[in-house]
Amino acid sequence: MSLALGLVIIPLLAALLMLLWPRLARGLQLAAALLCTILATMLLQLVQQEGSQQLFIGGWNPLLAIRWQADSVTALLLLLSAVLHLLVSGYALAVQQRDKLAAAFWPLSSLLLASLQALWLSRDLFNLYVCLELLGMVAVALVTLSGDKAMRPALHYLLFSLFASLCYLLGVALLYGAYGALDLPLLQGQLQANSLTAAALVLITLGLMLKAAWWPLHLWLPAAHAAAPAPVSALLSALVVKGPLFILVLVWTTLAPAAFLNVAAYAFLVCALGALLLAGVAALRTPYSKTLVAYSTVAQLGYAMLALALMLSFNLPVFTAALWLFVMAHALAKAACFLSIGEMQQTLGVKKVAQLKGASQTMPLAMFAFAVAGGSLIGLPPSGGFLAKWVMLLGLWQAQQYFLLLVLLVATLVSAAYIFRVVVLAFDRAEPTAPDFSPQLLPQWLALLPALAVWAMAFFSMPLLAILQQELS
Amino acid sequence: MGLLLFDLVLATVVLLLAGTAIFSRNLTHAVMLFMAFGVMMALAWARLAAPDLALAEAAIGAGLTGALCFTALVRQPAALDSKVATSLLPICFVALITAALLFSVWQIPVSPNPALSHEVSVALPQSGVAHPVTAVLLNFRSWDTLLELLVLLLALLGAQQAQSSLTLYAGWSLSLSWSRLLSPLIILLTGYLLWRGAAAPGGAFQAGALLASGLVVLRLNQQLTWLSWQNPWVRLAALSGLLVFVLTGLFSLLWSSSRLWLEWPTAYAGAVILGIESFATLAIAVTLTLLVVGEPTEERADA
Amino acid sequence: MLSLYVYFTLATLLIGFGAYGVWRGPELLRRILALNIMGAGIFLLMVTLAYRPVLQGEPADSVLHALVLTGLVVAVSATAFALALLGRILQKGKA
Numbered sequence: 001m002s003l004a005l006g007l008v009i010i011p012l013l014a015a016l017l018m019l020l021w022p023r024l025a026r027g028l029q030l031a032a033a034l035l036c037t038i039l040a041t042m043l044l045q046l047v048q049q050e051g052s053q054q055l056f057i058g059g060w061n062p063l064l065a066i067r068w069q070a071d072s073v074t075a076l077l078l079l080l081s082a083v084l085h086l087l088v089s090g091y092a093l094a095v096q097q098r099d100k101l102a103a104a105f106w107p108l109s110s111l112l113l114a115s116l117q118a119l120w121l122s123r124d125l126f127n128l129y130v131c132l133e134l135l136g137m138v139a140v141a142l143v144t145l146s147g148d149k150a151m152r153p154a155l156h157y158l159l160f161s162l163f164a165s166l167c168y169l170l171g172v173a174l175l176y177g178a179y180g181a182l183d184l185p186l187l188q189g190q191l192q193a194n195s196l197t198a199a200a201l202v203l204i205t206l207g208l209m210l211k212a213a214w215w216p217l218h219l220w221l222p223a224a225h226a227a228a229p230a231p232v233s234a235l236l237s238a239l240v241v242k243g244p245l246f247i248l249v250l251v252w253t254t255l256a257p258a259a260f261l262n263v264a265a266y267a268f269l270v271c272a273l274g275a276l277l278l279a280g281v282a283a284l285r286t287p288y289s290k291t292l293v294a295y296s297t298v299a300q301l302g303y304a305m306l307a308l309a310l311m312l313s314f315n316l317p318v319f320t321a322a323l324w325l326f327v328m329a330h331a332l333a334k335a336a337c338f339l340s341i342g343e344m345q346q347t348l349g350v351k352k353v354a355q356l357k358g359a360s361q362t363m364p365l366a367m368f369a370f371a372v373a374g375g376s377l378i379g380l381p382p383s384g385g386f387l388a389k390w391v392m393l394l395g396l397w398q399a400q401q402y403f404l405l406l407v408l409l410v411a412t413l414v415s416a417a418y419i420f421r422v423v424v425l426a427f428d429r430a431e432p433t434a435p436d437f438s439p440q441l442l443p444q445w446l447a448l449l450p451a452l453a454v455w456a457m458a459f460f461s462m463p464l465l466a467i468l469q470q471e472l473s
Numbered sequence: 474m475g476l477l478l479f480d481l482v483l484a485t486v487v488l489l490l491a492g493t494a495i496f497s498r499n500l501t502h503a504v505m506l507f508m509a510f511g512v513m514m515a516l517a518w519a520r521l522a523a524p525d526l527a528l529a530e531a532a533i534g535a536g537l538t539g540a541l542c543f544t545a546l547v548r549q550p551a552a553l554d555s556k557v558a559t560s561l562l563p564i565c566f567v568a569l570i571t572a573a574l575l576f577s578v579w580q581i582p583v584s585p586n587p588a589l590s591h592e593v594s595v596a597l598p599q600s601g602v603a604h605p606v607t608a609v610l611l612n613f614r615s616w617d618t619l620l621e622l623l624v625l626l627l628a629l630l631g632a633q634q635a636q637s638s639l640t641l642y643a644g645w646s647l648s649l650s651w652s653r654l655l656s657p658l659i660i661l662l663t664g665y666l667l668w669r670g671a672a673a674p675g676g677a678f679q680a681g682a683l684l685a686s687g688l689v690v691l692r693l694n695q696q697l698t699w700l701s702w703q704n705p706w707v708r709l710a711a712l713s714g715l716l717v718f719v720l721t722g723l724f725s726l727l728w729s730s731s732r733l734w735l736e737w738p739t740a741y742a743g744a745v746i747l748g749i750e751s752f753a754t755l756a757i758a759v760t761l762t763l764l765v766v767g768e769p770t771e772e773r774a775d776a
Numbered sequence: 777m778l779s780l781y782v783y784f785t786l787a788t789l790l791i792g793f794g795a796y797g798v799w800r801g802p803e804l805l806r807r808i809l810a811l812n813i814m815g816a817g818i819f820l821l822m823v824t825l826a827y828r829p830v831l832q833g834e835p836a837d838s839v840l841h842a843l844v845l846t847g848l849v850v851a852v853s854a855t856a857f858a859l860a861l862l863g864r865i866l867q868k869g870k871a
């Protein structure tokens with residue numbers, strides 16, 4: 001577990017040192033990001049060889065201590081966040097001078113990584129509350145880096161986030177009142193199906209859904225994600241909304257009594273359909289390019305919800321694998337989308353989708369990155385998004401859910417529509433929007449990297465599936 | 474019987490204050506009522522055998538939050554009376570949900586699961602302190618406390634992004650001399666609270682909040698002009714709590730037998746906890762002060 | 777015994793008031809106050825839960841007290857941040 005400890009402590013210490021010596025910030029950021037990626041890879045290997053690792057912080061017994069657990073899903077998520085942090089840091093380093101990125105970006109993004117890693121590892125209901133609150137505050141602080149125009153979305157985001165964490169805390173308090181423990185593995189199987197447990201679970205779910213921007217509780221997300229600077233939007237959409245999702249999956253797979261699972265599955269299913277179709281349509285209609293990408297996050301989270309709903313009602317291992325594959329594919333693809341759109345916005349000096357006209361000519365590389373990442377969001381083979389969708393289709397076929405197969409098809413068409421809306425415009429070469437200054441190559445390449453990574457996921461499909469299956473056996 | 478009567482009166486007063494703070498048409502009134510609400514809550518904590526919380530609430534709920542709210546109130550546009558009428562439908566909706574919640578809350582068993590409390594009392598002698606709340610905060614669940622210090626730091630970092638200029642007015646000579654008189658007293662009390670935390674209610678946060686209130690008073694009277702985030706020593710002080718916490722934790726990896734994160738060896742636990750708490754107090758005080766006062770532009774005293 | 781239910785009820789009603797205030801506002805400052813009132817309700821619920829052993833002649837639940845103390849600090853930090861954002865928004869609105 002010292003590897004896991006390093007994953008939390010290194011970015012934390014790096015952030016503190018950056019605050020003390022702002023001049024060293026960039027070097028520290030890069031060093032910490034690299035080190036974390038290496039440690040996360042080692043941890044993944046270790047977990048694969050020796051099974052899941054545990055740590056009781058302070059060495060107290062399970063009831064008293066806070067438990068950290070690194071199973072294979074956690075190890076994958078740790079690696080995913082470290083890699084994305086590294087990629088985004090690289091992009092931020094490349095554009096910081098041009099975009100006048102505030103100096104506070106470096107310590108804040110390091111703290112974001114630290115709080116995310118702490119969240120993936122924790123298995124204690126109250127510690128998860130603190131992690132959530134921490135994550136929310138870092139996210140809001142990062143949104144405010146855009147200056148005055150971001151203040152109002154940031155405050156709304158903060159208020160929603162605080163309300164959500166209070167709901168979660170209330171649920172945890174009710175559970176503690178009834179069962180007298182906070183440790184998730186200890187509570188497993190203890191919960192009785194009565195109205196108190198139901199109220200607690202509803203509150204916890206409500207809070208987490210708000211934080212994860214699940215349709216119909218997503219209203220804060222598009223404004224906040226669109227207002228933030230490009231590297232921040234990439235981190236927020238790719239990683240921050242996945243934190244509460246992770247807790248939600250933990251709570252419903254370990255805590256919830258069997259009697260509640262069907263009802264919950266139906267509720268999640270309705271939300272998933274709403275997200276996939278309505279948020280997709282919203283993405284199709286919005287005039288602003290960053291808002292389009294932000295709505296696409298809400299829509300894509302629908303797949304994760306769908307996978308969770310199916311996981312609860314059918315208990316087939318394929319759906320668990322599909323869920324985490326979606327999370328990973330979406331994180332990489334969305335990071336690439338935000339970075340490339342941000343790059344085009346900065347260079348072309350435009351905000352609306354319509355003004356991206358001819359971008360394939362003026363900024364071919366960034367447009368390529370967007371198209372490639374978009375391909376994974378649609379689920380074109382052979383990308384990570386395709387892999388996730390394929391696994392889910394297999395599961396649906398197995399479970400004989402033909403209606404949902406159809407829904408999945410329609411959702412795919414909707415996502416294809418909003419991606420092609422941008423791509424088609426970009427290939428309209430008559431009267432392209434002229435760039436304000438000559439496009440820089442390095443940031444465009446860096447925006448392409450996560451997009452390539454998501455396509456590479458398809459080549460590692462066998463080991464990835466093996467890791468995710470290991471969790472279940 | 475007398476106690477029940479007290480409870481009923483307290484509950485009514487708290488409810489009235491909260492209700493009027495939310496439904497009052499005038500925002501200034503709402504803020505005042507909210508501050509009174511904070512004081513009453515401190516009373517409720519004391520009644521419910523939670524003196525640690527009463528101390529903390531008295532220091533922050535009534536003091537610091539109030540100061541923060543008033544700063545925001547000053548900036549509110551002049552038209553303070555809100556015109557939006559309270560409509561019936563949302564009230565009914567919230568009332569329905571509250572009733573459902575109340576129904577669930579009443580089902581919480583009156584006799585709690587004693588396992589965890591028992592565990593605390595068993596482990597207390599090895600924790601290095603005699604006061605169980607301090608033992609939980611700085612030993613059993615010290616990771617929570619570390620993250621909590623981080624949340625506080627983040628609030629400061631976030632607030633700096635949203636810096637708005639606040640003008641300090643040249644102090645009134647009377648308030649100036651009073652604040653000078655007050656400061657040694659506050660430092661003394663802070664030390665006492667901190668020290669007491671090992672055995673009785675009190676501890677880093679209460680002491681830090683108290684010290685912060687002293688610093689705020691001095692700062693608002695244009696003393697301590699060096700207290701700014703730009704000053705590297707102030708930064709070091711604000712980060713000291715976290716730094717010491719993390720470094721002690723790393724040290725414990727080397728030094729304890731089982732090499733566990735944040736495990737204090739029983740023999741030194743008391744000293745380690747006191748050390749962490751002292752730096753945490755300093756960090757909390759400096760952070761809260763910077764949060765409340767910000768980086769004001771000073772008005773010349775002779776202006 | 778009855779006191780316990782008085783405080784349970786008080787806590788729930790505070791949460792209800794707070795939730796209503798957060799939802800309906802109308803001013804942002806009032807929403808922040810309402811969040812604090814809702815938080816106070818939740819903390820009161822937790823402290824009341826911690827008080828249960830006292831009725832049986834045992835000391836109060838110190839774990840819950842510690843959790844509430846952590847929660848209080850988190851709540852104050854968040855409030856301070858929210859008020860700083862609000863201050864900036866209002867100042868810009870005035871200018």
